[in-house]
Amino acid sequence: MAGYNDMPDEVVDVAVLEDLRTIRLRKRPLGAPKADEVQLQMNCVGICGSDMAYWSKGMAGGFVPLDFSEEGLGQGYCGQMGHECSGTVRAKGAQVTNLEVGDRVALEPGVPCSDCKLCRLGRYNLCPKMRFIGSAVNRVPGALCRKFNHKASYCYKLPPNVSLQEGAMLEPLCVSLQGVTRAKVGPGHHVFVSGAGPIGLMTAMCAKAAGAATVTVTDMVDAKLEKAKEIGADFTLRADTPNLAQALERLIGEQFDMSFECCGVPAALNSCIQVTIPGGVVCVVANLPQSIPLDLQTAVRHEVDIIGVYRYCNLYPRALALVASGKINLQPLISKSFPLEEAQKAFEHFASGEPIKVLIQANAPEDCAV
The missing domain is CATH 3.90.180.10 (Medium-chain alcohol dehydrogenases, catalytic domain)
Known part of the structure; x- marks a missing residue:
């Protein structure tokens, strides 16, 4: 040795x-x-x-x-x-x-x-x-x-x-797990994920593993939306759908308990705020420009908590256990x-x-x- x-x-x-x-x-x-x-x-x-x-x-x-x-x-x-x-x-x-x-x-x-x-x-x-x-x-x-x-x-x-x-x-999985953990996703929650890249898809996986009732994913690339369905998303929708907020709410019949911005597009963050139930949580996972126009008044009026994610901590053992057990593939x-x-x-x-x-x-x- x-x-x-x-x-x-x-x-x-x-x-x-x-x-x-x-x-x-x-x-x-x-x-x-x-x-x-x-x-x-x-x-x-x-x-x-x-x-x-x-x-x-x-x-x-x-x-x-x-x-x-x-x-x-x-x-x-x-x-x-x-x-x-x-x-x-x-x-x-x-x-x-x-x-x-x-x-x-x-x-x-x-x-x-x-x-x-x-x-x-x-x-x-x-x-x-x-x-x-x-x-x-x-x-x-x-x-x-x-x-x-x-x-x-x-x-x-x-x-x-x-x-x-x-x-x-496991490293990007921990980023998603940090978001789902901070937002306190649990059984029965309706979750929205904006962006079907690696982090968005892993966020959807972590939300399902946490017991979310439904997970809805949007993206601009059809192949990525197909992948979202493959890994267990309940609903998918193109991000350029007219009147996106209303179309999203029609999918589940109500607003979302938690929304995750995973694509780094400023307009997508505002969509997250608009579709989140009053008292709900918007979690910003993606990197965004330093200064963006934000529908802060709606968030304040609805007491929507906007939280951030910067990498992760104390989550590698949990992420590894989720993969080893087969709960996340x-x-x-x-x-x-x-x-x-x-x-x-x-x-x-x-x-x-x-x-x-x-x-x-x-x-x-x-x-x-x-």
């Missing part, structure tokens, strides 16, 4: 964003894992909406745009994305006791400081010192590479019946997989608009599909 002190540095292949819409394979040094880390052979890495935004526009979520100039790159931007990921333990640090070499794991990408007030309150997703891998803003290298070191306490061992593909998809969301050498093609494919979840296999597939 490879140990903590006997591992030399090595050079590994890394997919690097070097300019807008330009990813190239480069080689970078990787040291031995620290005492509290494991070294992983990366298997599956998913492309998320934020990755796509950085690839196509150089910015995401209202953060400062990337500077691809020589001066900007000199400030430390590494261009190494990838935070939806799974891998196999190949070595471990001296202090690691929860994992063994050969274990297949899902990585929780955010490692908080554990000392600040928010961490101590249990809301470590809001930690101001969070090190989130693959973050272009914080310049923390991501997992879109052959091998990667990560803190062992933020790696979760996968049971035999959960594939490495599913392990990589992530396999239908996988559109296509690409090898690391074709990372650029993977992003181009995702940019076509219809794929749900595109995965990059950083190494040989192993048991990526159970």
Whole structure:
């Protein structure tokens, strides 16, 4: 077994964003894992909406745009994305006791400081010192590479019946689970989801798993609405339907208890407010522009609570249990997989608009599909 002190540095292949819409394979040094880390052979890495935004526009979520100039790159931007990921333990640090070499794991990408007030309150997703891998803003290298070191306490061992593909998809599932948990979806609730991308579809899955009576999904892409039906949505409707709010209410005969904005379109957030029952909840899951016109008066007059979601906290074990038990099946969301050498093609494919979840296999597939 490879140990903590006997591992030399090595050079590994890394997919690097070097300019807008330009990813190239480069080689970078990787040291031995620290005492509290494991070294992983990366298997599956998913492309998320934020990755796509950085690839196509150089910015995401209202953060400062990337500077691809020589001066900007000199400030430390590494261009190494990838935070939806799974891998196999190949070595471990001296202090690691929860994992063994050969274990297949899902990585929780955010490692908080554990000392600040928010961490101590249990809301470590809001930690101001969070090190989130693959973050272009914080310049923390991501997992879109052959091998990667990560803190062992933020790696979760996968049971035999959960594939490495599913392990990589636990990260976006936790985003959706955070929204459903914060909105307190429960048995008998009528839920509306705006947007049938990966997060929207996973939000629908989490709502159904929580006992929602009905889940209704809207989108502009017919293929995604078909996928919503496949994964258990009770009703679907095109988002460009005339008089959308009235059409949605006719589907279930009343307004919705909870609405989730998962597409990042400002007008969709106002639709969520309009179709939510007085006293209900609107949960904003998607990234939106920093300033948008908002029907705040309706929300105030109806005492609709508008809540936000920023990543997740304390949810990886729950998400893994939902997948392992079969209550949530992530396999239908996988559109296509690409090898690391074709990372650029993977992003181009995702940019076509219809794929749900595109995965990059950083190494040989192993048991990526159970």
